Each structure stands twice: as C-alpha cells, then as structure tokens.
Amino acid sequence: MIREEIKKLNKPATLKIFTSSKNLQESVKMVEVMDIYQKASNGMLKIEEYKLETNSDLVEKYEIQHAPTILMTNTKDQVVIRYLAVPTAAKIQPFVEALKVLTGTPNYYENVIRENLNKINPTVIKVLITDYCAYCSTVISICSQFALASEGKLRTIIIDIMVYPDISEQYNVTTVPSLIVNENKKLIGDITAEELLNELINKTL
C-alpha cells in the first residue's frame, strides 16, 4: 500500500528523521519503512536520517524529545507535523496526503483556515493513536491538513501510544483517537474538522 500511495507524490519532498540507539527496535523499523517510501517514490522523496546521539545541534533546533521521529517542515523550516509513529497501515494515506500538500497540492481546508487564522492562537495538537483504531486515520488527516494550512500557527504531533505508553499514561488516555491540545484540553473520538476548528476559534483551548 505504501508503494501505491507514494506514487501519487509528484513533486520532490525531503523529510528529516531522527533515530536513537536507546529506542533501537523502533528506530530500525522506522528506517526500514521510510526506505520503502523513498525507493517507491521514483526519486520524489528524500529521507535524511540523523542520529540523536550525534546531532545535538539539530536535536536542540528541532526540539527533539523522542526518537524515532519524522519531521515535516514548511518553507520556513518550521516543524508543522511531527510523527512519533511509523507511517504504516492506516497511517499511510494521511502521511502521503500531508506530503502532497507540503509539496503544493491544494489543501481542502486551506481557505477556511486562512480566513480564521487571526482568531486562532498558536496551538500544539498531540494526536494519540494506535494502529488498529478505526477512526485515527481520519483524525490524523484533519489535524495534519490544519497544520499545513496554518502558516506555522498550528503544529501537529502524531503519537503512537503503543510505542509510547508513557505518553498515554501522562494524559490518562484510555481511548483513541484522543487529541491533547496545548497540554490542557483533551478531545476524544472521531472529532470532525468543523468541530476542531470551532474549538480552536472559540479559544476554549
């Protein structure tokens, strides 16, 4: 499915991934999967791998707290989407969608997000997911596309809580998908794009 989806990428994109010997199994898996993406992309996708232990300047610059991590940065080199999850299974499609929009495909929500940007505070949305969660793919898509449309104001972090159970415990999460917004609001279930935008605009977060 990776090969099918990544073929849709028609402009070059570069992703930075950070790996760590302290999380070796997941890091190896991440590198293997991203290698599949890169090879199947007909040269459109380039992966730059950095080891946490030997790139302290980049770790500090991009505020890397967990590895492996994938960074999607905008033209201003701002990290708009951060993946603490290996993009396999149901995560493939929203991952490739995000790459396409990152490289110029129009964003479905862009116009409405831009119209409301002055009403939205800078926000970090953590999307807590699992691989077998039926609706996580849709919520990842929505949060990713919002971040891409927001000129850096919204930042999305996709977190696989089967890999990072400490994060689900930190936020007392027992259902997925769960959104943790600016560390102080939890939104659960298959939230729609309209619902999320209303939450952001109404400054309840």
Next chain:
Amino acid sequence: MFNIDMEGIDLEKTYDLIVLGGGPTAIGCAIYAARFALDVLVIGKVFGGLIATTHLVENYPGITTTSGQGLMDMFKEHMNSLSIPYITDEIRSIEKADDHFILHSFFQKFKALSVVVATGSERKKLGIPGEDDFAGRGVSYCATCDGPFYKDKTVCVVGGSDSAAKEALFLSQNVKKVYIIYRGEEIRAEPINKKRVEENHKIEIIYNTNIVEIKGDSTVKSVIFDNGTEFEVDGIFIEVGSIPNSDLAKHIGVKTNKKDEIIINRKSETNIPGIFAAGDVADAPFKQAITGVAEGVVAAYSAFDYVKEMNIEY
C-alpha cells in the same frame, strides 16, 4: 483517489451523483455509479463507517473471515482502482436549485444532479449518569479501538446483540474478565457467536439487568445495577444499538418513519426525486453490510436512470 486534498476535485463541476457516507453502502454505491459512467464523488465523515470498528466479519459472502477494517481496505482498493474521488467532510445542508442539488459543508460547496444518502447510523447511548463524564475514561463505544487499554482488567459489555457478543469475544483476548450485561433473558447473537460466548471461560453473562449509573474517580471504578448492586469494573463498552443519521435528509423534506429511518422503495428512492437512500440510515428490517451494499447498488442504478432522463450536459 482517496483524499483530503483537492486533487481530482472540481468544485465548479455539477457531479452526476454525490454519495454521502463512508461505509460499505456508500462505497458500494459509488463503485457501481462509476461503472455506470456517472461522474461520482463520495463525501464521508469517517471512512469505514461503523463496520470499521468490528474486529470480526464472517458473514460477507465471498469472504470467509476478515476484520471490519480489512473489509473496508478491500472496498478502498476497489474504489481507488476506479479513481473514485472521496472527501473526508460532513455535509451540513442540502438545497434544491432548479435541476440540481447544492450541498454545503463548513468548508466547501458542491453541486450534483442526484444524491444518495448513505450516512449510516451512530451508536446509541445509555443516557445514564456518569456516561458522559467518563467518556474516554472508562466508557467506550469501540472495543477494537480501546480494548487494548484494558489488558488484564475487568470490563463489561452492555447489550445483547450480535455486535455486543463480538465485542465481548474481542475483549476476552486481552482482558481478565468480561461481563455481558443484558436486560433480556437471552442474548440475540447469531448462534455461532452465541456458542463462542458460552464456551469462553472469560465471558460471563448477567441477564435481566440494566445499568443505571456509572461511577469512578479519574476512571470508571464501578457500575450500579437497577437492583441496587454496585458492581466493580474497570471499563464499560456500550453496544445497545444505533440511531440513523437522517437529520440532514429530513431537513430537505425526506420522509422518515417513527424510528427516524429514511423511507425508501425497492429502487432506493425517497419521496424527493433525485434523492436516494441506502443502508443503515434507511428502513430495512434487517441491516447488515451486505444488505446496505445491495441497497446502495440499487440506488446507483436508480440515480443512473434519473440522470439519464434529465439528459443534461454541463
């Protein structure tokens, strides 16, 4: 073309058919519509619908066993092979304008000569104290989503349907104990699943019982039965039926029955020319994925006939 970006989507176009929904009914309808050479667009709130939350599908003819997500992956592959565009969004209103319909979401506006409403249903709540308070903190409506959080814990499943039985079976793979709490005297699962439940030593059924309150602190700790007993559990999975998502259609004047199901005829037609309905949102007496798909396919054919008669070129 499964997308949330704008690739392949033309907002200026009047589609022959827009299908509303993300489950097997909607996708089955769209596949046939595409094969009828209708210019079709699918708009769904969540891809997969309710069936995507089922861990076990054994009654879709041709497929011995798969998961709900597995079934929808096959539907997605079929849809993609026909380059049928799918958008994740929710239509808030439909209006009739001359010879076509205008569909409004919060983000975009679409036009179509015909519409199939395959918006399915959403899970019914118990409506008891504590249910909303503990949503996501021990109250769940999706065992496949949240079951893994209850490893080695004790949970209950409320309901007596085949879906409730399957939820219990799925949960039993991970948890310490599952109690099925049912108001009736005998669960209504398919005989094959009923037998599996009865033979599963981790599952126990408590009959003739309703839960009237959910209690806890940071997470669910117990439920209160209607006989006054307080019963300790770590999680509660609610599977007590569903409510058809027919409000959108009702607002444009589509007729529904007392259960808010859209009334359709054998051609999947509603009372409004050009609007068709199919699947869990409609008034079939027995609702399964395969029956919904069948109605969706009939709706596609009826939409094809309808559009052909209009003979409009855009």
